[in-house]
Amino acid sequence: MDGEFEAYLSADGVDFGAADASLLRAIAERGSVNAAAAALGRSRARALARLDALEAAFGPLVERRRGGSGGGGSSLTGDAEALLARFERLRAALSGTAGAEETVLYGTVATATGELGYVDTAAGTVRALLVAPEPESPPVARGSRVQVSVRADAVTLHAPDDAPPAGGTSARNRFPGTVAGVDRGEAIVRVAVDVGGDGPLVALVTADSADGLAIEPGRSVVASFKATATRATAVEE
Amino acid sequence: MDGEFEAYLSADGVDFGAADASLLRAIAERGSVNAAAAALGRSRARALARLDALEAAFGPLVERRRGGSGGGGSSLTGDAEALLARFERLRAALSGTAGAEETVLYGTVATATGELGYVDTAAGTVRALLVAPEPESPPVARGSRVQVSVRADAVTLHAPDDAPPAGGTSARNRFPGTVAGVDRGEAIVRVAVDVGGDGPLVALVTADSADGLAIEPGRSVVASFKATATRATAVEE
DNA sequence: CATCGTTGTATCCATGCCGATACAACGCCG
DNA sequence: CGGCGTTGTATCGGCATGGATACAACGATG
Incomplete structure (x- = not known):
């Protein structure tokens, strides 16, 4: 953004x-x-x-x-x-x-259960909050075309062998990928991860975290983020 | 909020x-x-x-x-x-x-390093992004009185024996506490955790996560959230 | 060629917001 | 008691925004 x-x-x-x-x-x-x-x-x-x-x-x-x-x-x-x-x-x-940067993924709502749904995107399936277009509008329905936004500051990076377990009862979205770019500030680092979508998934992490993971271009990482921190909003076809 | x-x-x-x-x-x-x-x-x-x-x-x-x-x-x-x-x-x-609810903790900036700092609050020390009051203003300084806001959707809950390690190089803020209240939606759950501050730390999690942790009032949990997802802004004395 | 329904442009009037200004009221202080 | 500097209230004129309205231009269609 x-x-x-x-x-x-x-x-x-x-x-x-x-x-x-x-x-x-x-x-x-x-x-x-x-x-x-x-x-x-x-x-x-x-x-x-x-x-x-x-x-x-x-x-x-x-x-x-x-x-x-x-x-x-x-x-x-x-x-x-x-x-x-x-x-x-x-x-x-x-x-x-202050970290308002977002990754935007486009996709289609595959399932919707209450406030949550799964969205099929080019990068894979994402679990996200489905946000109604207007306060009084009907919720986003299955089959809807949506944009999924993931704040950079909501993304956690892990070493591949230290990542949260895939599937099961874990509510975290989880994407293995490769570090594509690193921008360093004094104490925070912006990391772009290639997860197989149209563009990178961006994470904003502290310099210690980045150092602890030896973050550099080409490094394999797993990016994860909470479903409740992920929003899907309807877009036009 | x-x-x-x-x-x-x-x-x-x-x-x-x-x-x-x-x-x-x-x-x-x-x-x-x-x-x-x-x-x-x-x-x-x-x-x-x-x-x-x-x-x-x-x-x-x-x-x-x-x-x-x-x-x-x-x-x-x-x-x-x-x-x-x-x-x-x-x-x-x-x-x-869509989870814009926040926990607000008041405190004093103990250290500031670049964009990040540690803030002493009643609930304990919090690592957060220090946000300047105006785009052209000087950054928040050590000793400043600040409000620290933590979005409910940025807070992850863990069972005590499954929580991220305390201290060391972990960049996550980490607070052990007791579940004080649970509000259930269809697919998401708002959990208030007593972490020893003036008010509860609020987390927004999926129903599966809450069930997996057997969340109920009185349950011991550890709440964690990223430093880069946490903002400190100056307030008047 | 006339009709249709759109866009393009202009004008009028009403409303709201704003700065400048003026008079009135207040309570401390010398 | 007069002066001071504030708040309270009212008025004026200017500007911006907005709806209503009208004339002009456009290009397909019958």
């Missing part, structure tokens, strides 16, 4: 986004809506109105005081801190530097 | 969201912008203008023909299909029914 994202937390038709987070942070930092708005190049009236709208949807976020020492001021509530923390987690989950 | 989300794919200042996806899908289904707009209760002029804007940012999405058999019509390009697939993956990654 490449490109950029914007994400919002939603409640009662109000979307909390990056501009709102900036406003709350500026209030915390400067202690007043007036100074925060000025620092962000926004009008105070609009900032106050936006806070009213956000509070109607997300609960009390800013305690505001007029008069008194310093002329008045504002501070964040605990609810605001929690909301900011939630927003940060959402951003972190999506941010490109 | 609870509540609702809205997510957008961004390029060149244009955000592709649910309404845009609905428009493209309606075009594919009805074969014309006119019919699609009418079906969605939108004006044709605005729909066409929106397509122009989207195409300026994301590339050619709709092939439009005027005159001819049927009076003309429109169809999606391959780029549009790929964009829709990407948007579906984004939605699936965030959707509540």
